[in-house]
Amino acid sequence: MKNKEWEKRIRSAAKKDVPDVKEEIKSSDVYQNHITSALHKRSTTSGKSFALRYVYAGMAVVAVFMLALILPFGIDGATSVYLDINPGLRIDIDEEDNVLDLFATNPDGEDFLTLLDEPEDKPLDDVIDNIIDKAIERGYLSDEAPYIVYDVRGPSAEQEERILQRLEERLPDVVGTRIAGFAVMRGHGGDETPDEQERAQTHGMSVMRLRLIEHIDDETDDYSFADLKDLSVGELRRIMEEKDIPHHTPGPPSDRPGGPPW
């Protein structure tokens, strides 16, 4: 908490030290030419006929209507599979476990996405295999960092449970032969509080990871939340061992089947 206050103070002091070159930029030819040409373009565009605008608006309405027909359940109805390897990823899948889209949930995830094959319409297992291959290739999964935290959330409890179980069984099969000491850690969506969900979303991580970080933050003064939030699960685990932090997270029941070792 104290560190955060200091970081805030440093940021504010640093901002005051930034030289003000705004007026120099605004008086440059580059800036002036941009403004002149943008305003000119705007005045010619605004001369377009109203009839044409109505045609465009009509086409947009039809497009939205067609999209609504094609996607009867919408992306909101998708089940989301969260993986934290350090790159954080969210895989949205349809009812048949085919991938609708893939998103990053942290900055490392953004870079990682660019390494992956086109995921759309592929079976979830294939996309996860691709993620694992790249994670091993890039060293995110290694003998030193042999963990994946996962989480599944969706509108269908049956699908949620089925995917959770499949990940729990399949991940050790696929990764365990390649990474020594590999372990998966599972989080449940059902026992999350709205506050936890909001905080996890703010930091772009799964609730499972948020709980682990807050647990370490609570147990030691040596690391702040900001220090921990971007570390890999392996590094977090190492800190827990170094600092002798007991392996349990507050909140969810620790004895749930397939639950994490803390």
Add this chain to the structure above:
Amino acid sequence: MTDKRLDKLVRAFAKGDESAFDALYEATSADVYYTILMVLKDPSLSEDIMQDTYMKMIESLPKYRPQGKFRAWIKTIAKRLALNAYHERKKESPHDDDEGPLSLLAQEDGSEKRSELEELMRTLDEEEKEIVIRHAVLGEKHKDIAEALARPLGTVLWKYRNALGKMRRKGGAPDEE
């Protein structure tokens, strides 16, 4: 300021809204300046490159696709121009490094008056200053800082905590406390 809001401003500025540029500048100038300063370690030259960065951004605006990444985009431009300037300087005076590293914060105008940031960081060595600025101001992860400085992650984490500790001890408590 959120990335979405930044993209809105970019769109407005692309249409010629000058107040949008003011807001964009306000929201990103610290990121741009310190990104350059971390490469050049020279406040005076960094100021020039900062100006070049915004002009380059304006010229490249037609190529920018608003995807919530404006801050990252302008920082990339800043870093590239800073590296060009660094190599240029190196070419002109290849033995620059022999004179030791330039100070991160000291201005060349010989002014005795310290800025608030200099005052806060007066007990830190240059590497500690760099780690603190990269993490607290630029929001870089300790892992990336370790990579940039070719230092182990543990060292960077330790130095960061140590620097904050020094500042706390010598610099007084933040106003909020």
